[in-house]
Amino acid sequence: MRRQLTYFFIVFVSLSLITLWWPINDSQCNSEAFLASKTQKFPVKATKVVVQPWLGVHQVYGIFMVPNEYKRSPFFVLTVKGIGSNCYRPFGYSQNYDDIFADPGTHLVRNYMRTRIALRFILQGLYFQMNNPQNWTLTYPQLNADQG
Numbered sequence: 001m002r003r004q005l006t007y008f009f010i011v012f013v014s015l016s017l018i019t020l021w022w023p024i025n026d027s028q029c030n031s032e033a034f035l036a037s038k039t040q041k042f043p044v045k046a047t048k049v050v051v052q053p054w055l056g057v058h059q060v061y062g063i064f065m066v067p068n069e070y071k072r073s074p075f076f077v078l079t080v081k082g083i084g085s086n087c088y089r090p091f092g093y094s095q096n097y098d099d100i101f102a103d104p105g106t107h108l109v110r111n112y113m114r115t116r117i118a119l120r121f122i123l124q125g126l127y128f129q130m131n132n133p134q135n136w137t138l139t140y141p142q143l144n145a146d147q148g
Contacts, residue, residue, distance in 0.1 A: 029075050029087035040142030042070065046133040047100055047108075053118040060118040062136040063097050064109045071107065073140045078111050081135035083121055109138065 035041075046062035053060050062078070070076075071093065079085040093107040102108045113130075121130055129135055 029077075032085065034075075034077055034087065034141070035079070035085060035139065042140040042142050044138045044140070046136035046138075048098060049131060049133045049136055050098070051118065051122075051127065051131045053115045053122065057115050058112055060113040060115060060130070061110050062133065062138075063100055064111065064136075064138045065100075065102055065106045066093070066109050066138065066140070067106055069143055070140050073143065075141070076109075077139045078113075079137045079139060080113070080130060081137075082129050083126060083135075111138065 044064045044066050047065050048063045049061070051060050071090065073090060075087055075089050077085050077087050088111065090109070093109050095102045095107065097108050097110050100108065118130065121127075
């Protein structure tokens, strides 16, 4: 019985480590190339950040107040300072998230970080860095006058 428990523990720890540290690159564009380019960019800092991955999926996210003209942007890059950047396509917006209301002429975007990625960074001691809204930035390509 003790031997089976030991094997179970080793398998459980191994699977947990693989799950937490397996690289994920589901970015929908090349965020490094965009951020390094000379393209005009429009950055938006997070209004609120929630970092509670122990409550389950979709519990690590930032809420951003973005001008309405960026609803038609083809992509944006989420950067968390000291952690990294990923590129996404706009997928939804609202006027109210978590008791935060959009100002006139703006909408709110809630962008999630994968739970296992968040757990990895918390285990690396980056919880307070992740929990600071000033470290979360959405960067949009600057729209031309004919796009807005």
